[in-house]
Amino acid sequence: MVTANLEETTVESFSDQLHGDVLRPGDAGYDDARTVWNAMIDKEPALIARCTGSADVIAAANFARDLDLPLAVKGGGHNVAGDAVCDNGLVIDLSPMNAVRVDPEAQIARVQAGATMADLDHETQAFGLATTGGIVSPTGVAGLTLGGGLGRLDRKFGLAIDNLLSADVVTAEGDLVHASESENPDLFWGLRGGGGNFGVVTSFEFQLHEVGPDVLTGRVIHPVEAAPDVLRFYRDFMTDAPDAVQCYAAFTQVPPLPEFPEPLHGQTVLVLIPFYAGDIENGRAALQPLREVGDPIADTVQPQPYTVSQRSSDDIYQEGHRNYWKSHNLEGLSDEAIETMVEHATPIPSPFTTVFLEWMEGAISRIDPDATAFPHRDAALSFTVAPKWTDPERDDELIGWAQSFHEAMAPHATDSVYANYLSRDESERVRAAYGENYDRLVEVKNEWDPENVFRMNQNIEPTG
Structure with a gap:
């Protein structure tokens, strides 16, 4: 109340x-x-x-x-x-502040902090440009970026923060300051992965890249019985994949949506979601091994507008569901880790629930861990258990399922986690989210928000 x-x-x-x-x-x-x-x-x-x-x-x-x-x-x-x-x-x-202004010659976008990925993609794709961003179009550009910013383009162009050129920030003292590599560089360092701990970012300036208008992507759906073999192939393929290739892997219960064949509705399946950022014909050759492995139930990989691909997960991550996530970073995907995933993911307990792997490496790994507040440059993958449900009476069941699954994967994980994937009861993992950069982040917090005005976040507490 x-x-x-x-x-x-x-x-x-x-x-x-x-x-x-x-x-x-x-x-x-x-x-x-x-x-x-x-x-x-x-x-x-x-x-x-x-x-x-x-x-x-x-x-x-x-x-x-x-x-x-x-x-x-x-x-x-x-x-x-x-x-x-x-x-x-x-x-x-900040949602009324959703303007995006693109300079197509400089390949730069200036984005207000209330803009969503849909807003950003719509404006940049008018010029055949894009930058790394989230895979669900209603996601806010600000929150995603400040936590690091994984996305379909991250292996080729780096994280969202790796494409951030500057930001305007309202501080705890009510001042408007500019942060970049040359102006308030300590604040700029902290904004790139340190979340909303240091102020309210009101606008961002991003480097853009030539992408689309069409990209090659889609879903390759496998029966869950084939998951061990498919995931072993996925691991070996992605370890040596070119940067232009991204591929998510997810266990899910096929939702009752028109895009999926009705006989599949309710079944637990493994889905590969390959994506190629570049020439379509080169992409066909690069993604072909991912489409040929096993005997897939369905294969929807085809050229499609980048803006369409960016909306392809919206139905699965729609509003109105209760959500609880547990996540790890992984150094690799061992046979034992695969066995654990298959055991705990079968069956998926509710429609729209996912257990997903996001492959990192590529351009992400070529930046020093201390160059930005985001420290996880050596992680190969991010692993997340993400149950979704609508009945509050299932809270204990599905939260417990996620926690048990997460605990079972702990022996195969690093001691780190992506800050954007922390749930509301994981304050004890904030230090793990920032790793060896945590102490420096405390110093930035002491300078810019010593009274912890901005504490409604994955909070870095000041020492003052």
Whole structure:
């Protein structure tokens, strides 16, 4: 319940400072604005400031700091931990700030912090350009980038943060500063993987690359009985694959969607999702081994617009599901790890649930681990158990399943994890998410947010 005791005149004075709306419980739009992708999150902020620009963000940050209100920042609201909203505090809602401006000659995009991947891809693809971003189109560019930014283009062009040129940031003191390699470089280092710990980023500047308009991608679906052999081939293939090749592997229960043959609905299957960032004919040759292994049930790999490929997982990661994720980084994919995955993934316990592998290496691995706050440059894969369900009575069952699966994979994992995949009950793993970069991140936190105003995140606590 909302318990903040804010005087009417105080709220009115704050509202007068903003071009955007200030929403309170009971106002039209309040419930929509406090709703995030993970349906397990049901927070009731005292106020939601729907900001239209940096001036609004400055006013909101000052207001929260001066009244010592809990402060959360919402971009796309797609984070599984639900950090975009808070109880009894102020939410800075950046979603009205969704403009994307592309300079096609310089191949640079300037992106406001409320933009989603759909917004970014739509504007950049008008010029045959793209940069690494998430694989679900409603994902917010800001949250994804600040945590590191895995995506279909990461093996060829690096993570989202590896393509970040600069950022505008509202600090805990209410100042607007610019961060880049040459200006506030310590802050820029921390933003590239350190999450929202240091301020509110209001805009990003990204390097773009020539991609599309068509790419070669799709799904190759295998019966679960074939999973051990297929995953061993996948491991051997991806170990030596060219950077232009990305391929996800996922166990899932085939959802009742029109794109899948009806006889498959409800079955547990292994899906390979190959992707080639480059010439289509070169891609056919590069991906052919992934299409020939085993005896697949279905193969939908074909040329398609990059923007379509970026929306291809939207139905699986749709809103309205309860979500709980557990994740590890892996140094490799041993036979024993494969056996463990098959054992625990069979059967998948609910529609839309996935257990997925994302291959890293490539361009990701060619950057020094201390060059950015994201430290996991030597990880070969990210492994994630991601149950989805709608009935709250299944919470204990499916959370327990994910935790058990995660624990079983621990002997095959590193001691690290991708920060964006941490769930809301994993604060003890924040240090593991930042590894050897954690102490330096504390120093950046001490400089830019010593009072921990920005703590509704995978929090790096200051020492001051």
